[in-house]
Amino acid sequence: MTGALTPLDRPFLPRGVRLHHDRVRGVEVLLGPETALMLDPVGHAVLAEVDGTRDIASISAALADRYAAPVEVIQADVIEFLGNMAAQRLVEVA
Amino acid sequence: MAWSKPIAREVRCGM
Numbered sequence: 001m002t003g004a005l006t007p008l009d010r011p012f013l014p015r016g017v018r019l020h021h022d023r024v025r026g027v028e029v030l031l032g033p034e035t036a037l038m039l040d041p042v043g044h045a046v047l048a049e050v051d052g053t054r055d056i057a058s059i060s061a062a063l064a065d066r067y068a069a070p071v072e073v074i075q076a077d078v079i080e081f082l083g084n085m086a087a088q089r090l091v092e093v094a
Numbered sequence: 095m096a097w098s099k100p101i102a103r104e105v106r107c108g109m
Binding site: 029030035036037038039040041042043045046063067069073074077078080081084085 | 095097
């Protein structure tokens with residue numbers, strides 16, 4: 001992790017990290033080695049777009065279209081959110 | 095659904 005993410009970074013879930021639907025609680029969870037994060041619907045929507053092929057700018061544009069919200073607001077939130085994930089090694093970027 | 099800051103909360107062991 002070398003500083004904040006940029007719109008041109010292509011995030012991906014590293015080996016051993018995956019999205020999981022917890023049927024007991026009815027929530028989406030990000031499972032990593034020895035950790036689990038419960039996601040709110042927006043958090044899940046962001047991570048569901050993370051496929052390793054698209055950059056943060058493209059992901060933010062797709063979310064802005066879906067949520068009808070300003071792309072600059074969404075991109076700032078996505079960078080902060082994924083940056084926190086990257087700090088925990090739950091997301092990596094190419 | 096409206097956009098809001100995405101949230102991820104760590105699941106505590108007891109849960």
